[in-house]
Amino acid sequence: MLARHAESLFWCGRYLERAEDTARMLDVTYHGLLESPPHEARRSWLDLLVVLNLDAGFLERNLALDAATVSEFLVLDQDNPGAIVAVVGRARENARSVRELVSTEFWEAVNSFYLELQARDLRNDLAQQPYELHGLVKRRCQTVAGVAAETMPRDDGWRFLMLGWMLERAEMTCRLLNVRYGELASVAEVDRFHVLHGVLKSASSSEAFRKVYGASMDPAHLVEFLLLGRTIPRSVLYCLRQAEKDLLRLGEDELGRPQRMLGRIRSELEFQDVQELLEGGLHAVLDQVQRGVRDVAEAIGMQYFRNLRVDLHAVAFAPPAEAVEGA
Amino acid sequence: MAGSLFDGYVPEGFFDEVVDAAGVVRPHYREVVDRLGRLSPDELARRERLRDRAFRSAGITFTVYGEGEDLERTFPMDLVPRIIPADEWDRIEGGLVQRVTALNQFLDDLYVGERSAVRDQIVPQWLIATSDGFQREAFGLPVPRGNRCLVAGIDLVRDANGVYRVLEDNLRNPSGISYVLENRAAMTRVLPTLFGSQRIRSVDHYGASLLSALRFVAPPAAGDPTIVVLTPGVFNSAYFEHAFLARQMGVELVEGPDLVVDEHVVFMRTTRGLQRVDVIYRRIDDDFLDPVAFRSDSLLGVPGLLAAARAGNVTIANAVGNGVADDKAVYAYVPDLIRYYLNEEPILANVETHILWDEDQRAMCRERLDELVVKPVAASGGYGMLIGPAAGSEEIDLFRKRIEANPRGYIAQEVVQLSRHPTLVGDHLEGRHIDLRPFVLSGENVEVIPGGLTRVALRKGSLVVNSSQGGGSKDTWVLAPEVPGEPDEAGDGGGDA
Numbered sequence: 162m163l164a165r166h167a168e169s170l171f172w173c174g175r176y177l178e179r180a181e182d183t184a185r186m187l188d189v190t191y192h193g194l195l196e197s198p199p200h201e202a203r204r205s206w207l208d209l210l211v212v213l214n215l216d217a218g219f220l221e222r223n224l225a226l227d228a229a230t231v232s233e234f235l236v237l238d239q240d241n242p243g244a245i246v247a248v249v250g251r252a253r254e255n256a257r258s259v260r261e262l263v264s265t266e267f268w269e270a271v272n273s274f275y276l277e278l279q280a281r282d283l284r285n286d287l288a289q290q291p292y293e294l295h296g297l298v299k300r301r302c303q304t305v306a307g308v309a310a311e312t313m314p315r316d317d318g319w320r321f322l323m324l325g326w327m328l329e330r331a332e333m334t335c336r337l338l339n340v341r342y343g344e345l346a347s348v349a350e351v352d353r354f355h356v357l358h359g360v361l362k363s364a365s366s367s368e369a370f371r372k373v374y375g376a377s378m379d380p381a382h383l384v385e386f387l388l389l390g391r392t393i394p395r396s397v398l399y400c401l402r403q404a405e406k407d408l409l410r411l412g413e414d415e416l417g418r419p420q421r422m423l424g425r426i427r428s429e430l431e432f433q434d435v436q437e438l439l440e441g442g443l444h445a446v447l448d449q450v451q452r453g454v455r456d457v458a459e460a461i462g463m464q465y466f467r468n469l470r471v472d473l474h475a476v477a478f479a480p481p482a483e484a485v486e487g488a
Numbered sequence: 489m490a491g492s493l494f495d496g497y498v499p500e501g502f503f504d505e506v507v508d509a510a511g512v513v514r515p516h517y518r519e520v521v522d523r524l525g526r527l528s529p530d531e532l533a534r535r536e537r538l539r540d541r542a543f544r545s546a547g548i549t550f551t552v553y554g555e556g557e558d559l560e561r562t563f564p565m566d567l568v569p570r571i572i573p574a575d576e577w578d579r580i581e582g583g584l585v586q587r588v589t590a591l592n593q594f595l596d597d598l599y600v601g602e603r604s605a606v607r608d609q610i611v612p613q614w615l616i617a618t619s620d621g622f623q624r625e626a627f628g629l630p631v632p633r634g635n636r637c638l639v640a641g642i643d644l645v646r647d648a649n650g651v652y653r654v655l656e657d658n659l660r661n662p663s664g665i666s667y668v669l670e671n672r673a674a675m676t677r678v679l680p681t682l683f684g685s686q687r688i689r690s691v692d693h694y695g696a697s698l699l700s701a702l703r704f705v706a707p708p709a710a711g712d713p714t715i716v717v718l719t720p721g722v723f724n725s726a727y728f729e730h731a732f733l734a735r736q737m738g739v740e741l742v743e744g745p746d747l748v749v750d751e752h753v754v755f756m757r758t759t760r761g762l763q764r765v766d767v768i769y770r771r772i773d774d775d776f777l778d779p780v781a782f783r784s785d786s787l788l789g790v791p792g793l794l795a796a797a798r799a800g801n802v803t804i805a806n807a808v809g810n811g812v813a814d815d816k817a818v819y820a821y822v823p824d825l826i827r828y829y830l831n832e833e834p835i836l837a838n839v840e841t842h843i844l845w846d847e848d849q850r851a852m853c854r855e856r857l858d859e860l861v862v863k864p865v866a867a868s869g870g871y872g873m874l875i876g877p878a879a880g881s882e883e884i885d886l887f888r889k890r891i892e893a894n895p896r897g898y899i900a901q902e903v904v905q906l907s908r909h910p911t912l913v914g915d916h917l918e919g920r921h922i923d924l925r926p927f928v929l930s931g932e933n934v935e936v937i938p939g940g941l942t943r944v945a946l947r948k949g950s951l952v953v954n955s956s957q958g959g960g961s962k963d964t965w966v967l968a969p970e971v972p973g974e975p976d977e978a979g980d981g982g983g984d985a
Contacts, residue, residue, distance in 0.1 A: 163746050164757045258722050261735040276544065317759060411759070465759040 166262055167321045168466040169255040174325030176252035177271075180245050181302035182333045183213060187235050188295035189362045191228060193355070199227075206231045212333075212340045212363075215243045232291065237283040245298055246283070249275050264312035267305070274301040320407040324461065327407075331400035332454045337363055338387055338397075339447040345380045353378045360387070364395040384443060385435045397450060401427040404457075411465070419460040426453040493525050493532075493917050494910070503650045503907040504919060505570060516573045516967060523682050524568065529915035535567060536912070539678045543670070564960035565671050566911045567679065570922065570942045571686070574969040577938065580644070580652055583836030584926055585934045588640050590826040591659060591813050592930055596634035597829075599626045599809055610828045611821045618896055619818060620866040621660070621811020623774055625781045629798055629808055632705045635930040636807035638769070639698070641665075641940075644924045645839070646907035653839045653904065655923065657819060659810040661771050664941040665694060665927050666729035669736075671941075671963040687968040689938035694927070695736025698769070701931030702737075705803045706766045713766035716742045716756060720772050720788045730771050744772070749792030752799040767803045768793075774808050816865040816899045817843060840902040845895040853900040854891075857884045860900045862891070875951070877903060906951055909962065911944055921945045923953050924964065939964035 190209045194202045203226040210216040210231065218241060224230045238244045253275040260268055277297075286294040306326075313319045341360045348356055357378055361367040364387055374382045390396035405423050412420050430450065438446055499507055506517045513521050527535070543565070572580070597604055598616065606613050616622055641662025643655040672691055676683050699715065706713035719730035721743050734741035746756050747765065755762035770777060776786040781794040796802045812818060820841040823834045842849045842860070853860060858881075862874040874887040891898050908919035926940030942962040943953035953959040 162759050163740055163742060164759055165743065165746055167759045254722070260728075261731045261741050321759075 162317050164466050166259045169259045170318050170321040171325035173252050173255040174322040175329040176248045177302055177305055178326050178329040180248045181299055183235055183245055184295045184298035185365060186212060186363045187232060189359055191291055193359045208340050212336045213243060232287050236287060246278055249278055262318050266308050266312040270305045270308040274305060317411060320411050323407050324404050327400040327404040328454055328458055330395060331397045332451055334364055334387055334395055334397050335447050335451045339444060342443055357383060366393055366395055369393060381435055381439055389430060389433060389435060398430050417464055419457055419464050422460055423457045426450060497910060497917050500919060502905055502919060503646060503648050505907055505909040516571050519685050520682060523685060535678050539565060539674055542674050542677060563667055565674060566944055566960055566962045568910055568912060569963045569965050570909055571965045574967050577966045581936045584642055584928050584936050586826060586832060586835055588637055588928045588930060588934050590829045592634055592637050593829040594825050595636040595810060595813055600628060600630055605825060605828055610824050615817060616812060619812045619815040621815050623809035625794055626809030630800060631807045632803060635705050636810055638701055638705060638805040638930050640928040641925045642928060645904050648905040653837050655839055657814060659813050660806060663726040663729050664925055666732040667961055668941050669694060671961060675963040686965060689966045689968050691937055691939060694937050697929050697935055699737040701929045702767045702769055702805060704931045705805060707800055707803060710766040714764060715739045715767040716765050718742055718768050718770040718772055744788045744790050747790040749790060749796050752796045752801050754796050754802045765802060769805050774811060816863055839904055842900040844891055844898050844900060850895055854888060857888060861903055862887050862898050862900050864898055921951050938966035
């Protein structure tokens with residue numbers, strides 16, 4: 162397939178995952194804070210921005226760290242490249258540029274999602290019914306994912322879409338753990354449930370956790386679950402394993418640079434012992450995984466999206482494709 | 489007159505497609521008018537909403553430049569179809585095949601042949617040489633089988649007597665076929681039994697026909713050729729159509745930077761390295777095609793593409809340089825070119841056209857500018873025109889001066905009172921002016937897709953049908969010839985119309 166198309170699908174997946182994560186975490190934070198004192202709220206909002214990697218963009222504007230302001234920033238601020246409207250807009254632009262590759266159902270699901278956000282009075286929604294709005298975004302993202310799974314052939318295009326989706330999710334769960342784990346380890350026993358529950362809800366894994374660990378509030382269980390869980394669709398390991406599967410198929414079982422890099426990160430996690438990992442320092446491990454995932458994405462770009470052959474006798478190279486959305 | 493829809497409908501002296509001068513519905517429209525008349529206003533409004541939803545969610549849009557955020561619009565399709573009877577279509581089809589055949593021969597002769605039409609003084613040499621669409625770079629650029637106008641979109645209008653005339657030949661990058669196909673798809677969904685009540689010739693095979701035409705012009709050495717559609721990109725107003733066509737044909741839709749030329753061979757960049765390309769259906773204008781040969785500031789094109797085509801390693805369709813025949817001054821000579829190359833009388837007439845560098849014709853036109861239409865020779869899409877009867881004296885003076893300063897730059901035409909067609913306005917019908925753009929493919933044979941894009945000037949009294957200027961469209965039904973012995977009642981009498 163065309164290198165440019167592969168890149169568009171990759172980013173389309175990333176943006177859709179990002180939209181859903183943003184809506185879900187926003188929802189959890191919002192509802193978790195309804196009964197909390199203001200100073201605690203400020204800290205939670207800041208944590209959320211850090212998890213989403215948008216803290217710098219927010220802070221440089223000197224905005225108030227409160228529910229209304231952060232919500233608007235994360236949902237409808239046109240100047241925030243990570244806002245849900247912007248992210249969905251770019252997912253749609255990418256889908257549009259591969260319109261002839263993806264199924265009509267997939268395109269229509271993405272397009273109608275975008276059009277619905279455009280048609281709504283989002284500011285009013287946030288003020289009056291934030292829960293419904295968050296729910297709408299989550300449901301729409303899940304619809305798109307479902308439609309993709311039901312209608313797209315399992316070809317290379319599908320693999321690039323899924324790669325973007327899974328790598329974004331792995332990175333997001335990593336950051337969520339990285340930011341919230343410290344808090345979990347430090348709070349008093351009585352507050353622990355609240356924090357643990359929030360983290361699990363943020364990864365929509367609360368019920369699954371209860372099934373495995375019952376009423377446990379052990380932070381080690383959380384790490385075992387969200388980082389190393391082999392069957393949990395939002396655990397870091399699960400996402401990396403899925404991504405690796407698609408990547409190996411893309412390489413036709415040849416091990417290129419991206420395959421080797423991802424395999425290394427995955428196997429290091431896969432054979433970790435959670436106690437050893439915690440003793441060695443969770444942050445270091447998470448930082449390493451995050452960096453690794455970013456490097457894999459970069460290597461995928463080099464291998465598949467910018468395969469400039471150096472031995473061409475071309476008259477002149479066309480300039481590199483103008484920054485494909487978000488690339 | 490059946491139904492309340494037609495209450496108060498009057499042709500107002502124009503040629504009306506549906507009713508004759510006496511206000512009687514023409515035979516080929518009777519069934520449809522009758523069935524539409526049975527729909528209540530509420531039901532019609534519901535069908536319109538159904539249609540709008542279908543178009544919007546399918547992303548069938550075109551881009552309007554310079555309107556800030558509202559860049560994408562749906563192209564409004566009127567629910568009342570245009571119907572062309574079989575015998576009328578036969579004549580149109582014959583005329584189009586004849587015209588495109590002659591134009592292919594003229595262009596091939598001009599760029600790689602003996603230039604005999606020029607030599608024999610059918611068209612003046614200087615006229616060709618001064619045309620904006622004429623490309624020196626196309627000299628010696630071979631097109632297999634001489635199919636230079638692989639896709640032509642010939643604009644037809646019907647005058648006050650109902651005579652079809654050619655308004656312009658679009659031989660470069662005619663667009664609109666995607667609306668033909670999508671209009672048809674929408675009609676069959678929104679008004680299924682109305683559609684089923686007629687025997688209508690299909691248009692769905694366009695993608696397959698285009699693909700075989702493109703395969704037919706592949707370089708002979710290509711074997712099983714790789715074909716691509718080349719688009720300027722997602723921000724082009726016709727991008728939807730480019731993607732649509734690639735999908736219909738099952739080929740890659742590429743942008744300039746996706747292609748690279750190495751030693752006169754064109755490749756596309758894929759996730760598995762470079763893949764050779766044999767035929768490019770390009771939807772980029774000549775000037776932007778190759779920064780080495782044309783505009784060096786173009787980022788849309790592919791450096792070295794023209795040299796690759798010259799080497800015979802890739803076919804570019806439509807061919808480079810076709811614009812010379814789109815020149816409105818050259819258009820005036822097309823009937824003569826048909827006589828010259830085919831030794832036939834033209835089946836479809838031109839709109840009566842006056843050539844302004846001819847002193848006698850110019851003198852005549854000078855006095856009649858308030859009755860004529862004046863068009864710049866190189867423009868399309870209705871830009872920069874003078875419509876004499878609607879213009880003030882200042883505007884007419886302005887054009888008089890422009891013509892004196894640059895007589896080669898303009899032509900004058902007699903005003904054509906475009907035919908009108910009943911069109912839904914709110915809950916009733918009003919007459920609106922229409923034209924017709926049929927699509928003609930030059931493959932193994934010259935083939936016309938039945939019907940084409942009927943464009944409607946939605947503003948009352950307006951003659952401008954362009955989508956960028958408030959135009960809409962209609963599904964266009966060409967009726968199949970009646971087969972003797974078959975019952976002609978195809979409808980099932982179902983509930984929708």
